[in-house]
Amino acid sequence: MSDNQIDSYKRRFLGQSAAIAGAATLGGGLVLTSVARARPADQAASSANRWGLLIDTSKCASDCDECVKACEMEHGWGRGSTDEQHSRPEQKAQWMRKVTVRDRATGHETSLPMMCQHCAYPPCVDVCPTGASMKRDDGIVLVDKHRCIGCRYCMMACPYKARSFIHEDLHDQKTESPRGKGTVESCNLCVNRVDRGENPACADACPEKAILFGDLKDANSDIARRLASEPSTEIRGDLRLDLGVRYQNI
Amino acid sequence: MKPTTFREISGNSTGYWALLGLLGLIIAAGLGAAWYMEHNGHWVTGMNNQIVWGMPHVFAVFLIVAASGALNVASMASVFGRTALKPLSRLSGLLAIALLAGGLMVLVLDLGHPDRLIMAMMNLNFMSIFAWNIILYNGFFVIVAVYLWTMMEKRANRYTKTAGMFAFIWRLVLTTGTGSIFGFLVARQAYDAAIMAPMFIALSFSFGLAIFMLVLFASYRWGGRPLGDYMIIRMQRLLGLFVVAALFFVVVYHLTNLYAAEHRDVEHFMLDGNNVYSGLFWVGYILLGSLVPMAIAWLSPFRASIGWITTAAVLVVAGGMAMIYVIIIGGQAYPLQLFPGKDVSSSFFDGVVNPYSPTLAETLLGIGGIGITLAIVVVGIRLLKFLPLSLEDARVDPHYKADEA
Numbered sequence: 001m002s003d004n005q006i007d008s009y010k011r012r013f014l015g016q017s018a019a020i021a022g023a024a025t026l027g028g029g030l031v032l033t034s035v036a037r038a039r040p041a042d043q044a045a046s047s048a049n050r051w052g053l054l055i056d057t058s059k060c061a062s063d064c065d066e067c068v069k070a071c072e073m074e075h076g077w078g079r080g081s082t083d084e085q086h087s088r089p090e091q092k093a094q095w096m097r098k099v100t101v102r103d104r105a106t107g108h109e110t111s112l113p114m115m116c117q118h119c120a121y122p123p124c125v126d127v128c129p130t131g132a133s134m135k136r137d138d139g140i141v142l143v144d145k146h147r148c149i150g151c152r153y154c155m156m157a158c159p160y161k162a163r164s165f166i167h168e169d170l171h172d173q174k175t176e177s178p179r180g181k182g183t184v185e186s187c188n189l190c191v192n193r194v195d196r197g198e199n200p201a202c203a204d205a206c207p208e209k210a211i212l213f214g215d216l217k218d219a220n221s222d223i224a225r226r227l228a229s230e231p232s233t234e235i236r237g238d239l240r241l242d243l244g245v246r247y248q249n250i
Numbered sequence: 251m252k253p254t255t256f257r258e259i260s261g262n263s264t265g266y267w268a269l270l271g272l273l274g275l276i277i278a279a280g281l282g283a284a285w286y287m288e289h290n291g292h293w294v295t296g297m298n299n300q301i302v303w304g305m306p307h308v309f310a311v312f313l314i315v316a317a318s319g320a321l322n323v324a325s326m327a328s329v330f331g332r333t334a335l336k337p338l339s340r341l342s343g344l345l346a347i348a349l350l351a352g353g354l355m356v357l358v359l360d361l362g363h364p365d366r367l368i369m370a371m372m373n374l375n376f377m378s379i380f381a382w383n384i385i386l387y388n389g390f391f392v393i394v395a396v397y398l399w400t401m402m403e404k405r406a407n408r409y410t411k412t413a414g415m416f417a418f419i420w421r422l423v424l425t426t427g428t429g430s431i432f433g434f435l436v437a438r439q440a441y442d443a444a445i446m447a448p449m450f451i452a453l454s455f456s457f458g459l460a461i462f463m464l465v466l467f468a469s470y471r472w473g474g475r476p477l478g479d480y481m482i483i484r485m486q487r488l489l490g491l492f493v494v495a496a497l498f499f500v501v502v503y504h505l506t507n508l509y510a511a512e513h514r515d516v517e518h519f520m521l522d523g524n525n526v527y528s529g530l531f532w533v534g535y536i537l538l539g540s541l542v543p544m545a546i547a548w549l550s551p552f553r554a555s556i557g558w559i560t561t562a563a564v565l566v567v568a569g570g571m572a573m574i575y576v577i578i579i580g581g582q583a584y585p586l587q588l589f590p591g592k593d594v595s596s597s598f599f600d601g602v603v604n605p606y607s608p609t610l611a612e613t614l615l616g617i618g619g620i621g622i623t624l625a626i627v628v629v630g631i632r633l634l635k636f637l638p639l640s641l642e643d644a645r646v647d648p649h650y651k652a653d654e655a
Contacts, residue, residue, distance in 0.1 A: 088298065090298040091292070097597050098597070100595045102593040103592055104593055128375055129381040149364075149367065150361045153380050157436075157437055159437035159586065161300075166362075167291045167298070168292075184362075235588060239437075
């Protein structure tokens with residue numbers, strides 16, 4: 001076989017390979033686009049509302065974690081589930097946690113619950129390549145677990161360490177809080193309860209009523225009235241993410 | 251200077267098949283590791299909810315950064331008129347594609363759901379630098395392939411310069427995108443800096459050239475083809491220059507952070523901490539990965555010494571890996587600043603330095619990416635005319651005189 005013949009075979013092979021690769025990419029795309037465009041069912045969310053929390057840390061006892069426990073039971077993680085037996089403590093999911101803040105100069109300590117802050121400009125939503133990390137019109141930030149590819153870029157981007165990656169298969173799940181190996185999850189402000197007109201589980205569980213839930217856009221709501229008349233603060237307010245969760249007495 | 255003749259390597263020797271077999275084993279080990287991690291879930295890795303990106307990302311980012319850098323040799327010939335480097339352009343393009351393929355394989359196989367990758371392709375969120383990178387990486391394959399075609403197809407040679415210019419601009423944008431994965435992260439003290447993008451570009455120059463040199467030297471030595479001092483010295487000097495350029499950006503990045511009080515703690519952690527990151531930075535990147543290669547590049551005893559120059563290139567690669575490890579793992583190990591200036595503690599490891607020990611599976615996946623890269627090159631140079639038959643001085647040195655030889 002001459003060099004010229006070999007060259008001509010190679011050319012034909014490369015040309016055909018490129019055509020097949022191109023057809024496979026485009027063809028696959030056409031088939032899968034229709035599947036991937038399936039939309040979530042919660043279309044009723046309206047930008048006329050912005051759901052949020054006001055947390056009074058002066059009422060929050062350092063040895064109390066009733067809000068965290070309620071979250072675990074509501075969404076089936078931590079003590080609310082028999083899953084995550086293989087994961088090490090630093091691998092287990094935590095949608096919500098109690099954080100102790102200590103002033104280095106004075107030694108004064110504050111205890112507060114920390115969870116997704118439901119930013120108006122959420123870095124997790126900005127960085128998510130697939131749009132799995134999303135913000136509803138009513139301000140609730142959550143993850144579409146069917147769309148999450150598990151890249152964890154949102155976890156790198158979140159200033160509040162509010163997100164967890166699931167490191168193993170899960171079986172013991174709550175119907176209203178689907179979770180899954182290889183995807184990222186976080187506090188969803190109990191979107192299942194909010195859509196039914198209820199409070200998030202943490203707000204209902206707090207024995208001191210330190211967590212107030214409501215519509216920040218409704219001037220007549222308790223939360224809006226309190227925010228208008230009392231001082232409050234955003235954690236890492238310097239990042240100007242316009243948080244849905246505000247704190248008092250930090 | 252005579253015209254260059256390109257020829258496939260014969261690839262019939264036992265050594266060739268042994269090398270290909272070894273690379274096959276490395277790739278199989280990498281794929282096996284990926285299957286093991288995906289099947290069990292990431293609990294079998296050292297990664298966790300504090301160190302969310304681990305060893306696979308160190309390898310992936312290193313290879314992706316090096317990919318754009320490996321194209322520089324071709325760019326210098328086509329775009330900047332360094333005709334002496336023209337014989338190396340084809341290998342430069344092939345290696346660029348191979349490195350990117352290796353890096354992307356590692357990145358994709360570490361995803362929680364690699365099976366949903368098509369989802370990412372079909373639902374791009376254009377606010378995400380990751381989404382932009384998907385376009386930039388795929389585009390890089392196409393553009394470099396076209397660029398290679400213009401070089402290897404006589405009828406298309408007249409388009410080489412245009413294709414080369416386009417590929418050069420694309421690669422600059424691509425590395426800007428890779429650096430910005432970290433530069434755009436406002437949450438973390440070690441990132442959130444515009445200089446990350448140009449710093450990654452400078453690092454890519456040195457990583458890419460170092461790997462290119464190693465592949466070139468090995469191909470010519472094992473393939474029994476002549477490689478003259480002229481080309482070796484050019485590579486040697488160029489490597490020194492690129493290492494200095496990268497070091498410049500790294501120094502400016504740290505000086506700027508040291509100047510700002512808000513960043514002093516993280517700088518102290520990275521540069522002066524009793525931890526693996528400070529060691530990797532000073533000994534790995536600065537001493538072994540930068541200063542020693544610079545000395546080898548410029549001091550006269552090392553001139554044209556292929557053994558020393560190979561050592562320099564190996565050190566640049568090792569130092570580069572150390573640097574990427576410090577950036578990716580060190581940047582996550584340092585705790586998030588929820589309340590700047592205050593101490594925090596919680597059940598979720600707030601306020602503490604997060605430990606990380608990579609497992610064998612993670613490392614094997616990363617090494618598998620290198621295996622893919624090298625396998626593409628080894629197969630590529632056997633199938634197509636990527637390598638010049640000779641790079642001896644008489645062929646490549648424009649000022650060559652027979653009596654000097």
